[in-house]
Amino acid sequence: MGDAQFFDAVYEVVRAVPRGRVVTYGQVARLLGLTRGARAVGWALRALGGGRSQRVPWHRVLGAGGRVSLGDTPAGHEQRRRLRAEGVRFVGLRVDLRAHGWLEGDAPPPAPARAAQRRSGAPRTSRARRRS
DNA sequence: TCTCTGACTACAA
DNA sequence: ATTGTAGCCAGAG
Numbered sequence: 027m028g029d030a031q032f033f034d035a036v037y038e039v040v041r042a043v044p045r046g047r048v049v050t051y052g053q054v055a056r057l058l059g060l061t062r063g064a065r066a067v068g069w070a071l072r073a074l075g076g077g078r079s080q081r082v083p084w085h086r087v088l089g090a091g092g093r094v095s096l097g098d099t100p101a102g103h104e105q106r107r108r109l110r111a112e113g114v115r116f117v118g119l120r121v122d123l124r125a126h127g128w129l130e131g132d133a134p135p136p137a138p139a140r141a142a143q144r145r146s147g148a149p150r151t152s153r154a155r156r157r158s
Numbered sequence: 159t160c161t162c163t164g165a166c167t168a169c170a171a
Numbered sequence: 172a173t174t175g176t177a178g179c180c181a182g183a184g
Contacts, residue, residue, distance in 0.1 A: 032180060051166050055179075064166035066180040072165050073181085087165080095165050102165090 032058070035142040036070040043086045046112045047128040048121055050090050058142065068095065085109055086128075092121035 039054050055063035071084050085108040089095035096102030106116070114126050123130050 060179055062167065063179040065164065068165040069180060090167060
């Protein structure tokens with residue numbers, strides 16, 4: 027595991043999400059300077075595994091539109107359980123982002139997130155990326 | 159070193 | 172609304 031700075035940056039942003047608030051994978055990616063890095067964020071959270079998830083409120087990260095990406099899995103059920111325990115209301119299978127979104131409405135700009143962005147925005151290995 | 163894959167998502171058709 | 176594709180990062184084979 028080499029430069030896991032990206033993962034750490036993701037964890038720091040997620041730890042900054044207040045109780046009862048949620049963010050989407052895409053929003054976390056954007057805070058880190060990646061317009062389309064949502065998938066990478068999901069990869070980072072997945073890497074948490076069971077144990078480390080203790081200090082990272084992974085359950086407050088949802089898919090676009092407030093959907094629970096984990097779906098009908100043990101983890102997905104746990105995520106919904108935790109969110110409801112924090113007072114997050116579900117509308118059907120989604121969370122109302124306008125009501126609970128960390129970055130929605132009149133929420134103050136997350137400073138910790140910007141700090142993480144600075145660290146992550148460092149020189150990017152310019153290895154050739156193909157994939158037609 | 160290269161390819162494939164995934165707790166994603168914006169965009170085009 | 173549904174489908175396909177491209178782009179992101181890092182780990183596995």
